[in-house]
Amino acid sequence: MGITNWSSILESILFAAGDEGLTLKQMAEVLEVDERITLDIVEQLIQEYEQDEKRGINIVQLAGTYQLATKKENAPYLTKLVESPSTTTISQAALETLAIIAYRQPIPRAEIEDIRGVKTERPLQTLMSKALIKEVGRAEGPGRAYLYGTTKEFLDYFGLRSLDELPPLPEKVNEEFVQEEADLFFEKFQETINS
Amino acid sequence: MGITNWSSILESILFAAGDEGLTLKQMAEVLEVDERITLDIVEQLIQEYEQDEKRGINIVQLAGTYQLATKKENAPYLTKLVESPSTTTISQAALETLAIIAYRQPIPRAEIEDIRGVKTERPLQTLMSKALIKEVGRAEGPGRAYLYGTTKEFLDYFGLRSLDELPPLPEKVNEEFVQEEADLFFEKFQETINS
């Protein structure tokens, strides 16, 4: 396998990693070469992205990770995209956020962001301005984060009489929701039986 | 501004849109050219991605939108890095039900049950909660039963551009395939009658 394919693999994994980015170590593990070589490959790829005017993305380094980002010079077009009239009325981001809140309320922002894996400020703003969600209280503990919940308008909007009328989540999805807790459980469980 | 930059801009906005995807119309609005020209540019870009072995992503058409996705051949590397998809969990019952709906929509429940020879309430509910099907109307006549049809999410989930891309309904059936199933049961079955 030549260096050609390394570029392709790197692009794939960086793309899928999204905002979380990848460390040199992670990339080296996937490519199965050592970190020094990985660094060479990454740097070459950075060069290529930079020089190729047809490319709209490049690699940026942030907090020890490498991630793909759109090229700065294309910023005006992203603005256009955001403001484009045919961009969906409620974006997918907002809908996802709304779904999480509907099924998990009351829920703090940090938890929503954990589930979505991305920042959720704007979707929350959108939903608040549409009065589909509101702050319903504050979490216990340090920080006392705001908790979000759905509103009466939410019910009206979707033609529901009450939250009980929300369609049930697929079992599998529900399982994933509690996955973290289950992981914690097994960890503790192992500790207990090993101790 | 040459065609060069169009590629770059398209790549930027497709990257930003992520799995939300962009319609031809949205892209045309950002590029400020008409849809026909946009289509030419997109198709050229698709070609370039396809042919360039150094590229790890390409443009796919899903449920009426264009979006970036990693190349299929890189899947083995990606599974090293990201959690395996939770998608392979649609039960056989639900898949059969879904197949009937996909090819016969809009269709009332009674008809689905007639074809399958069993009650189909639960599979329907699962499919609804997975947003793969929805109620698309009501039948004429007494009872006015709900009619079911597939959703946009259905297309996305199965990697289809539109319903036209569904494989033709098999008229001649491969005798082999039914065989492989349920062997486990038959083992148990044999054990029981022999015991």
Place this chain on the structure above:
Amino acid sequence: MQYNVKIDAFEGPLDLLLHLINRLEIDIYDIPVAQITEQYLIYIKTMTELKLDVASEFLVMAATLLAIKSKMLLPKQEEVLFEDEYEIEEDPRDELVEKLIEYRKYKEAANDLKQLQEERGLMFTKPPSDLTEFAKDKKPEKDERNVSLYDMLAAFQKLMRRKKLQRPVATKIARQEISIEARMTEILDELKTFSGRKSFYDLFPNPEKIHLVVSFLAILELIKRNDILVEQEENFGEIFVEAVLKGAEVVGNY
């Protein structure tokens, strides 16, 4: 209960019949009804023996098969009698064969879908980027009533499908509202006040997942320390828990 999974091996009577037809290498257009009925009935009987919940549809099909079988046994003369008339004698199996063939079509289509699903699973996508910084004025998105519950569910479904980067589980710290130690004391106190056997399930009064987990771990720890005794009289029977009485108390109670 524990066998429930197995019945999923067949989606219904039609599915079972197709399987039998395949196993016996029978021509679907010329089904030997006596043979298939016999097999089918053995099958139903076995399901009952395995304590499977036999859906009523399976029984209805058994009745249908028997009906067809008896029709087929009717003396052939009848056919001769009708021969002169242009009406063609209908094969009692026709309707069933038609149903089987129709069902088989969709069963195969379901298989196609499964393959499409696998293919699609090879492609990885990314979530939409946060474009907040590119929005000049923060005017809210336009409100048009064209979003339905399905759209919300679909967005959610997409989210759950998105593949997550593998992170070491250890980095995820869940809050633990109640400590195992505290729950151990609670359980022990509860059992002592009760002074007798208590159902295992009664020790899980709070349905919240974290509470269930903590309670369970507390019970394990108590067993390990010999502070409680767990009994089960038969397999899958109810489990009872009782405090082990130690020291002076033992004397008093026995």
